[in-house]
Amino acid sequence: MIIRNYVVLALAALMMSCGSTQVVSTDAEAAKKASQQEPTVTVVDIDRSNQNTTADSSENATLTNTAEKTIPGYYAKEGDVKKTITYLASDELGGREAGSSGIEKAAQYIEASFKSNGIVPYFSSYRDDLSNFKNSFNVVGLLPGTDATLKNEYIIIGAHYDHIGKGKIVNGDAIANGANDNAAGTVAVMELARYFSKTKSNKRSVIFALFSAEEKGLLGSKHLAKKLKEQNLNLYTMVNFEMIGVPMKGKDYLAYITGYKKSNMADAINSYAGKKVIGFLPTASTYGLFQRSDNYPFYNEFNVPSHTVCTFDFTNFDYYHHVDDEVAQMDIPHMTKVINEMIPPLATMFNTPTREIK
Template identity: 50%
Template sequence: MKKILSILFIAFLLVACGSQKKADRIGQALDKVNKSTEIKMPKASPIQIAQDVAFLASDDLKGRDTGSEGIEKAAIYISERFQEMGVNPFKGSYMDDFQAKGTEAFNVVGVITGSDKDMLDEIVVIGAHYDHIGVMQGVQGDSIANGANDNATGTATVLAIAENFKKLEFNRRTVVFALFSAEEKGLIGSKHLAQRMKKEGMNVVAMINFEMTGTPMIDSPFITYVTGHDGSNMAAVFNEANEDVTVTGKLEKAAEFNLFMRSDNYPFFQEFNVPSQTFCTFDFTNFDHYHKVGDETSLVNTGHMANVVDAVMPGVFKVVNGEKLKLTPQQPTTDE
């Protein structure tokens, strides 16, 4: 009997020691995350951002309408950018195929697998839509709705963040970088991917979306606003993570126009009931070419875009590596 008790005691000590080692390891990692502001974040390249926006919004792509030859060229470009920077294809392929109102369509999706075995099954989706509305009625001989600000800028922002994570080589959670098609047709691409990930049992814990980040806000104390501001602690986490600037805030116009439900964050909120919000700098006064042929590359401020990436990066890093974001007790279906 004493021998059995001794064996059980030794086993208990081994388990306890193992648990302590695991706790120490997690504690050290968390300590590193909590000091994320001390980690030197890579700086976004305005030149690379400008190249990405210029290609995606070029006349050659003819407005990137879903199902068009132009959007196929855009998808190839994005997948090649992922490949060049070392971001792996999602589930074996960068192309996530679906049907959009009878048209063949595809999201472009890359992934960086998490480094922490206890957290790698938790997924943070970072996304933007790369489609636009194609060709429309001409204005002074121009009929191509290039969609530079809407949303080549959001796409370039996601690519810049992906490149930063490859440089950092530190992400405890798995990060999925998703560029959506058919947003302009009713969020079809993001709905497809969110439903697919839910069906396949994936554990999405947050979704961070970028929309129209090409022009600075006017007379604003913060660099971006976040839709659904009061629905989670996302804004607070991003502002606490960056000691140098006020990263984000609440824009009343976003509530008035219910932007929380009108971009690719929303399907992930519906499917996973986790913090899923969009960062944007279009404030309804700083850009006059929404869904018009005048949405040209010449109006995009790539220096501002690089500042946006640099501002949000500590917060994105914190979401990927730190404590989970939390919804507020009263979960809104609008920005109000």
């Protein structure tokens, strides 16, 4: 994430800064055709009829409240979450600075996960070379939609997988591992990709994007947003994950989204979930966090709802861009809960007959 030094208080608080005709691989085309026939799966309906919702009824009169398909057996597991973040935030990766040998290892790990789960490359390969930062690339995968019409609409699920590399030396340690910033968000995208690849319950097509060079000024997401806009991608919405490694205290919601008032996404997520998963964090608005993570370039280019899901609340994490941003500081059960609580609302988002998030 990128922090701006506007005031002393914001030194640790401002967490977020955190082409050509489309070419899709042969594998992607085959997957698109195959996915038009929705698989038969055992499903668990989420009954929201007796649950309260925080969504304002006047603002959400059109929101779909029908139960969507989710399969708890495929939900994220704490052991898998811990294993992935432990590797991504390990010393072996050297802090994942854009263009480094360490981030190359992270990219290979993400690519292997996508491939093993049947997430096909969006472009001719998983790698989307940046036009604005040398030797760097996004990792971009595709899960084609299962509906003949809705598959032509896209939702992007993203996070940045880079970090700053080295930080100020503390007790002989110079590696800024970036566990919370943003291996945590990267894990969320990988787990969501795995879940939906198993269930194939998405009528809309889903792009899973891991951005590089966010720490250099949102360069990876700026590059991809511009490229997809030039290709006339039919983008419905974008959901970004940033710093979800530690829980908030004293809140009646699990996470917040940046740019809360710019769309009805928070109310929609809560309505789809049947409970208050997303809330409003005033300080996120005060410090302009909406503009400081990888959601913003997509909002800028497409003018569609684009938000970041986060649980860093300015008081619960002291190791921003610090060498002690390590896995030991992460709350794995919390991370896993955030991922799993987002599955039902995302499943609904992927499947509503009309675009309800506006």
